[in-house]
Amino acid sequence: MLAGRAFVRGRLQSVELGISEDGMILSVGKDRSDAPRHDVGEGVILPSATDLHVHFREPGGPEGMESIATGTTQAAIGGVGLVGEMPNTEPPVTDVEHLREKEDRVRGSAVVDVLLYASPTRPRALDRLATRAGAFKLYLSPTTGIDTPPDRAALGPLLARLAELGLPVAVHAEDPTRFSAASEAKDPVTWDSTRPPVAERAAIEHLLSVAPPSLRLHLAHVTETESVDRLRAAGVSFEATPHHLLLSERSRSDALTKVNPPLRSEKARRALWECFLRGEIPCVASDHAPHSLAAKERPFPLAPSGMPGTETLLPLLLPSVRSGILALPTLVAAACDRPARWLGQPQGRLAPGHRANLLVVDFRQRSRIDARKLHAPCGWTAFEGWEAIFPREHYFHGQKIVDDGEFVGRPTGVVVRPEFAPRPR
Numbered sequence: 001m002l003a004g005r006a007f008v009r010g011r012l013q014s015v016e017l018g019i020s021e022d023g024m025i026l027s028v029g030k031d032r033s034d035a036p037r038h039d040v041g042e043g044v045i046l047p048s049a050t051d052l053h054v055h056f057r058e059p060g061g062p063e064g065m066e067s068i069a070t071g072t073t074q075a076a077i078g079g080v081g082l083v084g085e086m087p088n089t090e091p092p093v094t095d096v097e098h099l100r101e102k103e104d105r106v107r108g109s110a111v112v113d114v115l116l117y118a119s120p121t122r123p124r125a126l127d128r129l130a131t132r133a134g135a136f137k138l139y140l141s142p143t144t145g146i147d148t149p150p151d152r153a154a155l156g157p158l159l160a161r162l163a164e165l166g167l168p169v170a171v172h173a174e175d176p177t178r179f180s181a182a183s184e185a186k187d188p189v190t191w192d193s194t195r196p197p198v199a200e201r202a203a204i205e206h207l208l209s210v211a212p213p214s215l216r217l218h219l220a221h222v223t224e225t226e227s228v229d230r231l232r233a234a235g236v237s238f239e240a241t242p243h244h245l246l247l248s249e250r251s252r253s254d255a256l257t258k259v260n261p262p263l264r265s266e267k268a269r270r271a272l273w274e275c276f277l278r279g280e281i282p283c284v285a286s287d288h289a290p291h292s293l294a295a296k297e298r299p300f301p302l303a304p305s306g307m308p309g310t311e312t313l314l315p316l317l318l319p320s321v322r323s324g325i326l327a328l329p330t331l332v333a334a335a336c337d338r339p340a341r342w343l344g345q346p347q348g349r350l351a352p353g354h355r356a357n358l359l360v361v362d363f364r365q366r367s368r369i370d371a372r373k374l375h376a377p378c379g380w381t382a383f384e385g386w387e388a389i390f391p392r393e394h395y396f397h398g399q400k401i402v403d404d405g406e407f408v409g410r411p412t413g414v415v416v417r418p419e420f421a422p423r424p425r
């Protein structure tokens, strides 16, 4: 049983949290069992985060760059108890055989739970995939491992089919017909102009014009306020990443901050951050996508896009709560509650019937991000030197997996599916 100040029903209050043998929250309030009592003292108890957008490069990634084991360990340390892992590994997850192979890799190596996305690029594989996958990820522009996005006319029928299948569908929305030649980019500023905001706007407009209302749609990594307003008006779920909220195209001049969609101007970044502070952005997600330093140091047009981020997702945002800029309910909703709900997962709230995936955060324990102390095999971060607050403890299914900031868990993570999805046959 955990006792202390906890985020319950929208605010911090002193409670006791009763936890069942199988790792669920049994009671919130007075615990009448004789379970051992752990008082968290100066810490506050928050639900673990859900990072619904990560790329762990397994199978088929560069040797030693990232794996389900290393990726989920970073998640655990950063306070993430569930990750949504993307399908554009090598080979991509386009049928049940590849999905099963990835499920086998999760078992025995993941230290937090993993929901596996599938790629809906093979129409004949869709029905069987939908009985086993956790969600679909659709790319409207070519990406690593998936180079054939659906053409304009095919998108509507595909989305109608996906709506029937019932799984959540996340979309990378950039319209490649609005891109100019990537070879013209020489730094993050010109990268922004080769994949400009108009590409995002055009893709979102087209998507919203053909998506059936019953589709459980979510837009990945939105970068500007026009998208926020448009998606809010349409009632569609979406995310922003810490890098689009905190960094701009002028934060660095090298390819470490080369990402898709690109970092935007400082003015656009600030406006996006203001939206987040006002609670207008429903979810935050890392789009964790590590590459080796050697790959990132290639000439800019050849350097791959992506940066690591699941370990720093929550720790980068907690200092703004401490300083009073960001309301705790806004952060918990965006990092913990809404991502879990979109994926159909009983977690992200301190309430009976939810998984006992809990953090103890001591807001006095401030640190500076130092890549040497992070756990990403790539060994670098775009947030070097930034202030952070890492969780002091992380309980996963009721068991402590992070103690005093150190990982102490075991590979007990499982593959999860939305609770509203069709069950495997």
Ligand SMILES: [Zn+2]
Pocket (backbone or CB within 6 Å): 053, 055, 086, 287, 289
């Ligand atoms: Zn991604």
